[in-house]
Amino acid sequence: MHEGRGFAAERGASALGAMEVHADLRPILGPDLVRLDPMRIKQLQSQVVYDAIDELAKGSAQCMQLRSPLTTCAKLIDSDNTLYLSWKYDQDEGVSKLLGFAKVGRKKLFLYDAQMQTYEGEILCLLDFYVHFSAQRQGVGKAIIDYMLQNEHAQPYQLALDNPSVTLLGFMSQKFDLKKPVWQNTNFVVFDELFQVYAENGMNAKTPPEGWRRPQTPRRIGTGATDTRWLEHAISGHPSKGNAMSAPVEADQTPQGALSNRAHQAKTRKAHILSSKPLW
């Protein structure tokens, strides 16, 4: 426990329970489900909260066997991503407990459907999602995602998942009835429903959503020339804010990290998931 900072950051299988802060965070965080965009995080000006979020995010990295966390407050402040945090104040114990979070951001993705038809659009991406192990399977994750979707004005099938774990795919199947993941070569996963809704609506493929323009040069993805469609449900965002996929990849670049970086993890996880019998 770091007494000077007023929080008890447990690691691994400690008995402390969810990430605990020996302080009442209600005046700082407000409600127990909270949307923290970069501006809000900057305005918090609370090292205790920053440290607590960073510790919780380390738990996520440990779970995914990553050498360094994908989420830190410092990185968030410098990004276009938003953190949805679940926490609670325990009056009896006088501690605030950080239970879990989802980090989302909008990215411009090129996607294949199951028939290898390509699509292009800005998609709401689930980039990091974690509930402390002591609070898992109690509805916290579902509450975070519901709150996030409501705030982002999105439906579950409109989400792209960044390198999802088997648990996350099971969660999406069980809680949102999304059972047909379509793996992309970028290691994002979208769901078949995304393309079905597009097809059912019979939209004119030549008409991009508002705020979009077609690529200036024809794109070639993989080996074949592609006929790119616009995703009807692409969410318009802020192209000027650098949501493009050319943004730096958060991966451990050291030689030791090479084997455990996210891309490597994703490849092995994807191979494992695709070669396994479905778990749900």
Ligand SMILES: CC(=O)SCCNC(=O)CCNC(=O)[C@H](O)C(C)(C)COP(=O)(O)OP(=O)(O)OC[C@H]1O[C@@H](n2cnc3c(N)ncnc32)[C@H](O)[C@@H]1OP(=O)(O)O
């Ligand atoms: C894009 C990415 O971030 S990929 C990484 C996703 N994160 C992880 O895999 C980290 C480890 N897992 C977790 O942190 C959590 O289990 C989460 C975030 C996936 C879900 O949060 P929870 O609070 O447990 O979710 P919630 O209680 O709302 O729903 C539980 C459902 O999730 C799935 N689930 C959660 N834990 C498990 C588990 N250990 N084994 C199998 N399924 C599980 C099941 O579908 C479960 O439904 P059930 O309990 O009715 O069987």
